[in-house]
Amino acid sequence: MILVTLAIAAGTMLVMAVILSYILGWANKTFKVEVDPKIESVLEILPGVNCGGCGYLGCSDYAVAVVTDNVPVNKCTVGGKACAASVAEIMGVEVGEMIPIRAIVHCGATISQRLQTTQYRGEKRCAAAHLVAGVQGCTFGCLGFGDCVRACNYDAIHIIEGLAVVDYKKCVGCGACSKVCPRKIITIASFNEDQIPTVACSNQDKAKDAKAVCTTACVACKACSKISDIFTITDNLSKCDYDTYTAQHYEDAVKSMEKCPTNCIHFIGKPAD
Amino acid sequence: MMYLLDILLISLTAALINNFVLYYFVGICPFVGVSRKVEMAFGMGCAVTFVISIAALISWSITTMVLIPGAPLSSFIAGFFLPEQAAAKIDLTVLSYIVYIFAIASSVQFVEMYVRKYFPMLYGSFGVFLPLITTNCAILFACLTIMSHVTGVDNPADAWDLGRAIALAFFGGVGFTIAIVIMSGIREELELCDVPEPFQGAAITLVIGGILAIAFMGFTGVDSGIRAALMPSVTEQVSTMIPPRPDVLAILDLSSQVRQP
Numbered sequence: 001m002i003l004v005t006l007a008i009a010a011g012t013m014l015v016m017a018v019i020l021s022y023i024l025g026w027a028n029k030t031f032k033v034e035v036d037p038k039i040e041s042v043l044e045i046l047p048g049v050n051c052g053g054c055g056y057l058g059c060s061d062y063a064v065a066v067v068t069d070n071v072p073v074n075k076c077t078v079g080g081k082a083c084a085a086s087v088a089e090i091m092g093v094e095v096g097e098m099i100p101i102r103a104i105v106h107c108g109a110t111i112s113q114r115l116q117t118t119q120y121r122g123e124k125r126c127a128a129a130h131l132v133a134g135v136q137g138c139t140f141g142c143l144g145f146g147d148c149v150r151a152c153n154y155d156a157i158h159i160i161e162g163l164a165v166v167d168y169k170k171c172v173g174c175g176a177c178s179k180v181c182p183r184k185i186i187t188i189a190s191f192n193e194d195q196i197p198t199v200a201c202s203n204q205d206k207a208k209d210a211k212a213v214c215t216t217a218c219v220a221c222k223a224c225s226k227i228s229d230i231f232t233i234t235d236n237l238s239k240c241d242y243d244t245y246t247a248q249h250y251e252d253a254v255k256s257m258e259k260c261p262t263n264c265i266h267f268i269g270k271p272a273d
Numbered sequence: 274m275m276y277l278l279d280i281l282l283i284s285l286t287a288a289l290i291n292n293f294v295l296y297y298f299v300g301i302c303p304f305v306g307v308s309r310k311v312e313m314a315f316g317m318g319c320a321v322t323f324v325i326s327i328a329a330l331i332s333w334s335i336t337t338m339v340l341i342p343g344a345p346l347s348s349f350i351a352g353f354f355l356p357e358q359a360a361a362k363i364d365l366t367v368l369s370y371i372v373y374i375f376a377i378a379s380s381v382q383f384v385e386m387y388v389r390k391y392f393p394m395l396y397g398s399f400g401v402f403l404p405l406i407t408t409n410c411a412i413l414f415a416c417l418t419i420m421s422h423v424t425g426v427d428n429p430a431d432a433w434d435l436g437r438a439i440a441l442a443f444f445g446g447v448g449f450t451i452a453i454v455i456m457s458g459i460r461e462e463l464e465l466c467d468v469p470e471p472f473q474g475a476a477i478t479l480v481i482g483g484i485l486a487i488a489f490m491g492f493t494g495v496d497s498g499i500r501a502a503l504m505p506s507v508t509e510q511v512s513t514m515i516p517p518r519p520d521v522l523a524i525l526d527l528s529s530q531v532r533q534p
Binding site: 001004005008009011012013016017020023024027028031032033 | 335339340347350351354355359362363364365367368371372375376379382383386387389390391393
């Protein structure tokens with residue numbers, strides 16, 4: 001009895017499988033959509049991580065855009081130059097100049113350098129801690145609970161002494177960290193050189209207030225902007241213009257860095273080999 | 274006449290009174306996910322209606338032909354190996370879920386290919402939600418409801434036939450379409466509203482879904498009203514079927530006599 005039941009059960013599934021797969025196979029042939037073979041070959045070259053760094057929903061979306069809308073082939077930050085070159089070969093176009101983009105954390109204060117007002121005992125997430133005033137003195141800087149670390153698919157950002165630090169050997173510039181940062185201190189910028197200067201501070205308070213909560217805050221003293229024109233002061237905060245920075249500005253930038261009274265200008269980027 | 278009335282009531286119940294989305298709250302995933310634009314919502318509703326009907330057709334056939342104890346096909350095959358009485362007892366209802374999912378998944382695949390070929394724009398806007406019909410609980414819910422009306426009845430004559438099953442499934446799909454189109458209409462207007470930040474997105478959608486469900490509660494009792502209006506009166510039937518019992522009348526007479534001295 002049991003054996004017969006089992007056999008009939010198995011037979012039922014088998015017959016259903018055969019019939020339905022036959023129907024689906026027929027439908028697959030009948031309703032076949034002609035896809036441009038270029039799309040498939042472009043898709044094969046793309047890394048397939050669907051990070052969205054190119055600004056499209058995923059790799060397949062970008063592949064369709066490249067083939068049908070003549071979107072530039074160098075938008076994939078993960079694949080880099082090699083990927084762009086092979087996609088360009090398929091599409092028969094020239095690769096434009098490709099400047100790598102990477103994440104930059106605009107805060108340089110480790111946990112000992114910034115004023116701790118109260119001990120935060122809530123959910124250990126930046127998004128949660130950001131909702132509460134008074135977690136730490138600085139209301140602009142890094143919270144250090146690592147939302148960006150969890151968002152990163154490349155293990156390229158870590159919390160070191162309570163501060164998010166980008167590992168430029170691994171960062172591909174997909175922008176996942178900058179999207180989750182509740183304080184918007186991580187931005188994606190183009191790296192014209194391997195090493196670029198940055199003002200590691202986001203504090204827009206007046207110098208006195210900024211100094212009260214952090215020993216390495218930008219106090220908008222204009223020392224850097226007087227030396228080099230790649231630094232500009234807006235909203236009590238010095239900003240480096242990453243787009244115009246080239247090797248020519250290197251000397252001035254180093255001088256600015258040495259002159260900065262709170263040492264909040266750093267050179268970041270891939271360490272020289 | 275009775276049969277048509279039954280079909281009418283089943284359809285009405287599935288589409289409006291016990292609306293799948295707004296009464297049972299099944300199929301919420303596409304209800305929230307694909308209700309941004311009316312055209313998309315209508316396309317989704319049509320796809321679900323089609324899939325639900327096909328799935329009901331397949332699942333009803335397999336349930337009655339193979340799965341339930343004493344089903345013709347399974348007892349026929351078992352009859353070669355077993356005595357007749359044992360063959361009629363073969364019960365394969367354990368297979369129901371896997372068979373239904375099988376049927377649903379295949380019909381969704383079919384719809385996906387069809388939509389991809391003939392409505393590429395719709396295919397693009399559906400995105401991941403089209404394959405997700407596979408896991409749309411409204412469809413499995415319809416299949417399971419049909420199964421409960423086929424296997425869970427005491428009297429075999431009460432078991433649903435194919436017409437009732439398809440009516441439930443098709444009009445369940447129509448009810449889903451009605452709900453999702455109403456929802457998308459509201460959400461299109463909602464784009465222009467100033468929604469408080471914590472309510473934006475899925476939250477306000479679920480709130481609206483709840484209010485819609487309360488509105489659809491207004492249909493409660495419509496089915497019994499229609500049944501009362503269209504069916505020959507129950508009391509009349511009883512009075513014609515059971516002749517008055519003389520002994521009861523005699524007792525009544527007697528008691529009246531006792532009370533009146």
